[in-house]
Amino acid sequence: DVKVTQSSRYLVKRTGEKVFLECVQDMDHENMFWYRQDPGLGLRLIYFSYDVKMKEKGDIPEGYSVSREKKERFSLILESASTNQTSMYLCASSFPLTGATGELFFGEGSRLTVL
């Protein structure tokens, strides 16, 4: 079974702190994603990576950066956390398909609270 593991289920940080969210997948997937999920807004893509060191901005990249130094690991970085980044963060991975995402495998999510 594919396993996508997110490093922390719950985090509480202070405004201005640097925050790292880690995601590891064990099925050699090329594609990895970071989403945030907010009530009433649904899932929104922050960043996508299709290979090591390769990334694409999603719909809401402002205030975030990402790192993919190894194929299995995709990190989301909040350089200076703000209260409006309080949210549920979900990592996902998939094999690529031509013209489509491929079946998505999600982690359990990281609930971040910024005070």
Added chain:
Amino acid sequence: KNEVEQSPQNLTAQEGEFITINCSYSVGISALHWLQQHPGGGIVSLFMLSSGKKKHGRLIATINIQEKHSSLHITASHPRDSAVYICAVNRGGSNYKLTFGKGTLLTVNP
């Protein structure tokens, strides 16, 4: 208007009932996904389809490309089916951007 609309937003059923959740979209797509999210839990992919019909156990997903519509059916519903069901579409030409519906909250009472 959202590009992906789900109906109903909330659905309450009795155990054993046949459930239908609908998803309509307004853009050309290459694939449609149905996802399930239990309260407090992660998201599980149920189906990915680009035409026709797929079945896994008590779950059936159909898609009509011409009508830009998909349905998720649950036969013989059970309380463990209680979850949020999310429809998402791959827009034609994009191999990574998904547009998500807002989800349908299903509650199945024993």
